[in-house]
Amino acid sequence: MSLLTDLVNLNLSETTDKIIAEYIWIGGSGMDLRSKARTLPGPVSDPAKLPKWNYDGSSTGQAPGEDSEVIIYPQAIFKDPFRRGNNILVMCDAYTPAGDPIPTNKRCAAAKIFSQPDVAAEEPWYGIEQEYTLLQKSIKWPLGWPVGGFPGPQGPYYCGIGADKAWGRDIVDAHYKACLYAGINISGINGEVMPGQWEFQVGPAVGISAGDELWVARYILERITEIAGVIVSFDPKPIEGDWNGAGAHTNYSTKSMRNEGGYEIIKKAIEKLGLKHKEHIAAYGEGNERRLTGRHETADINTFLWGVANRGASIRVGRDTEKEGKGYFEDRRPASNMDPYVVTSMIAETTLLWKP
Numbered sequence: 001m002s003l004l005t006d007l008v009n010l011n012l013s014e015t016t017d018k019i020i021a022e023y024i025w026i027g028g029s030g031m032d033l034r035s036k037a038r039t040l041p042g043p044v045s046d047p048a049k050l051p052k053w054n055y056d057g058s059s060t061g062q063a064p065g066e067d068s069e070v071i072i073y074p075q076a077i078f079k080d081p082f083r084r085g086n087n088i089l090v091m092c093d094a095y096t097p098a099g100d101p102i103p104t105n106k107r108c109a110a111a112k113i114f115s116q117p118d119v120a121a122e123e124p125w126y127g128i129e130q131e132y133t134l135l136q137k138s139i140k141w142p143l144g145w146p147v148g149g150f151p152g153p154q155g156p157y158y159c160g161i162g163a164d165k166a167w168g169r170d171i172v173d174a175h176y177k178a179c180l181y182a183g184i185n186i187s188g189i190n191g192e193v194m195p196g197q198w199e200f201q202v203g204p205a206v207g208i209s210a211g212d213e214l215w216v217a218r219y220i221l222e223r224i225t226e227i228a229g230v231i232v233s234f235d236p237k238p239i240e241g242d243w244n245g246a247g248a249h250t251n252y253s254t255k256s257m258r259n260e261g262g263y264e265i266i267k268k269a270i271e272k273l274g275l276k277h278k279e280h281i282a283a284y285g286e287g288n289e290r291r292l293t294g295r296h297e298t299a300d301i302n303t304f305l306w307g308v309a310n311r312g313a314s315i316r317v318g319r320d321t322e323k324e325g326k327g328y329f330e331d332r333r334p335a336s337n338m339d340p341y342v343v344t345s346m347i348a349e350t351t352l353l354w355k356p
Contacts, residue, residue, distance in 0.1 A: 013086060021090050028062045109341075125254075175220060185213060250331045251330045273304075316332055
C-alpha cells in the first residue's frame with residue numbers, strides 16, 4: 001500500500017506530458033499570498049504562452065460579491081520545488097475584466113517605470129535583504145523562546161550556531177535550497193540579531209525581476225513553514241522592547257554608479273532620495289514607525305542621513321564603494337513587509353526620472 005508521501009512525490013513524467021502550474025497572486029491586504037493550481041497539456045517556459053485565469057475577488061477582499069471576478073495575468077515562471085519535475089510556479093498580477101490593474105496590483109505601475117528608456121538604459125540592479133521572524137504556531141511567540149518569557153539579551157544570536165542560539169535552521173536551509181531549485185537568484189542566508197529572526201537575500205536582480213523573485217521567495221517560505229507547522233511573520237517590530245526589528249534593506253546600483261566616477265552619481269542619487277524622504281517612508285511598509293526609532297541599527301523615521309559603513313543611517317554606503325569610487329548603496333529604510341514592486345520602482349523613479 002502506498003504511503004501519502006509516496007503519492008505526493010509521484011513522478012508525473014513517467015505516465016503523462018501534463019504538468020501542474022501553481023498560479024500565485026497577492027491578496028487584498030497587499031501582503032497575503034494566494035495560489036491555486038491548474039493542469040496544462042505540457043511544459044511551458046514562456047509566461048506569454050500561459051493562459052490567463054480568474055479567481056473570486058470577493059473572497060480575498062479585492063472585489064464586491066456582485067462583480068467578483070478578478071483576472072490574473074502570468075508574468076514570471078519558476079520551477080516548482082514542491083512538485084518538482086516539469087511543474088511550475090507562476091507569479092501573476094491581477095486585473096479587472098476590463099483590463100485595468102486592481103488597487104493591490106503594484107507590479108503594473110512598477111513595470112511601466114522599469115520600461116522607461118532612461119531607466120532601462122541604466123540597468124538598475126537590486127539586492128534585497130529580507131528579514132523575517134519564525135513564530136510558534138499555537139502562541140505566536142518567537143521560535144525557541146520560552147512560553148511567556150524571554151531568552152537572554154541580544155548578542156550571541158547574530159550568525160550564531162548551537163541549540164541555544166539558532167532556532168529554525170532546518171526551515172531556513174530548506175528554503176535556501178528550494179529557492180535555488182526554483183531559479184530564484186537567492187544569494188545567501190544568515191541568522192539575525194534577535195533570536196528566532198532570520199534573513200535571506202535575493203539578488204542581484206535587474207528591474208522588475210527583483211520584485212518577482214522576492215515575492216516567489218516569500219511564497220516558498222510560507223509553504224515551507226506551513227509544512228513545518230510554524231508561522232512566518234514579516235512584522236517590522238514583532239517584539240516590543242530591546243529587540244531588533246525586521247527590515248528589507250534594499251541595495252541598489254545603476255550602470256553609471258558601477259562605472260568609473262560612479263561615486264559622484266551615487267551621492268547625487270542619495271541627495272534626491274533625501275529630498276523625497278517622506279514620500280519614500282510612506283511607501284516603505286506598514287508599522288515602520290515602530291522599527292525606525294534611531295535605535296537597533298536604524299535611523300529615526302523623521303530623519304534622513306547617510307554615511308559610509310553607518311548602520312544607523314537611512315542610506316549606507318560601503319567602504320569598498322568609497323574606496324573604489326564606484327559601486328552601490330543600501331537603502332536601510334524599507335520594512336520587512338514592504339512591497340518590492342513599490343520600493344524598487346520608487347528608488348528607480350526618484351533617482352533616474354525625477355528632476356528636482
